[in-house]
Amino acid sequence: MKREFLVRSAWAMALVAGLGLPLASHAEDEAPDALIKRLSVDVLDTIKGDKAIRAGDSARVVALVDSRIMPNVNFQRMTASAVGPAWRQATPEQQKRLQDEFKILLVRTYAGALAQVSDQTIAMKPLRAAPEDKEVIVRSEVRGSGDPIQLDYRLEKTPGVGAGWKIYNLNVLGVWLVETYKSQFAQEINAKGLDGLIASLAERNKANAKKG
Numbered sequence: 143m144k145r146e147f148l149v150r151s152a153w154a155m156a157l158v159a160g161l162g163l164p165l166a167s168h169a170e171d172e173a174p175d176a177l178i179k180r181l182s183v184d185v186l187d188t189i190k191g192d193k194a195i196r197a198g199d200s201a202r203v204v205a206l207v208d209s210r211i212m213p214n215v216n217f218q219r220m221t222a223s224a225v226g227p228a229w230r231q232a233t234p235e236q237q238k239r240l241q242d243e244f245k246i247l248l249v250r251t252y253a254g255a256l257a258q259v260s261d262q263t264i265a266m267k268p269l270r271a272a273p274e275d276k277e278v279i280v281r282s283e284v285r286g287s288g289d290p291i292q293l294d295y296r297l298e299k300t301p302g303v304g305a306g307w308k309i310y311n312l313n314v315l316g317v318w319l320v321e322t323y324k325s326q327f328a329q330e331i332n333a334k335g336l337d338g339l340i341a342s343l344a345e346r347n348k349a350n351a352k353k354g
Contacts, residue, residue, distance in 0.1 A: 174297050174307045175269040175280045182264040182282070190260070200351075204249050216298060216310040217241060223311070224323040225339070228331050236336050243343035244323075250350040262286035275299075278307075292316070 172180075189195050194202040221241045222229040232240065267281035276299045284291040294313035300306060312319040330339040 172306075173269065174271075174278050174299075175266050175282075177307055178280050178282060178295060179264060179266045186262060186264065200250060204246075214306075214308060216300075216308045217245065219298075219310045220244075220320055223320045225327055225336075226324055226331070228336055232336050236340065239340045240336075240343070243340060243347060246347045247343055247350075250347060260286065279313075 192202070218237075218241060221237075221244050224244065225232070225240060229237065229240075262284050263286070265283045265285055267283065269278065269280060271278040278297055280295045280297060282293045282295070284293060292313075292315070295309050296311040296313075296318075297307040297309050300308055310320075327339055330342050334342070
């Protein structure tokens with residue numbers, strides 16, 4: 143079940159990568175489900191044509207995340223939610239280390255699974271949101287030769303420069319990604335504190351790097 147969850151989560155990471163593609167000038171006013179649909183199709187086509195990503199090239203995936211995902215995801219909110227209440231007690235340096243190590247963990251975990259992309263297409267579910275809503279859930283389904291994969295996204299609308307919708311959580315197989323890591327991180331923090339969590343993440347990342 144855990145491996146299946148991680149593989150399915152890779153789809154979400156792959157599709158989120160599309161959010162780094164150039165946006166039209168109307169992106170600020172574009173509906174969140176329309177945004178996810180348009181960019182998901184673009185990124186699926188990109189991955190299908192990139193043999194390095196499909197082969198699980200971690201360096202290639204890191205570059206993809208840095209250039210496309212991070213500018214369009216509220217990763218600070220994602221990390222803070224995963225760390226939980228202890229985030230507020232963390233120093234700026236600890237917060238930076240947590241974000242850096244958490245990003246590497248996600249990228250390394252999902253790099254190999256991106257090779258699963260083949261004949262899939264994306265289908266959107268009806269959006270249940272009011273025009274004035276600042277946070278929404280966009281529901282989608284990836285369809286291919288296997289069972290359909292349900293992917294839900296939590297997005298928030300950000301104001302000011304670069305205004306638009308940003309993702310801050312993903313739901314795969316009925317489980318929200320942030321909540322999955324939150325339970326793991328809480329155990330580490332209770333046992334070893336924030337520095338212990340950082341050290342544990344760094345060690346896991348080093349081990350994953352040696353594997354691939």
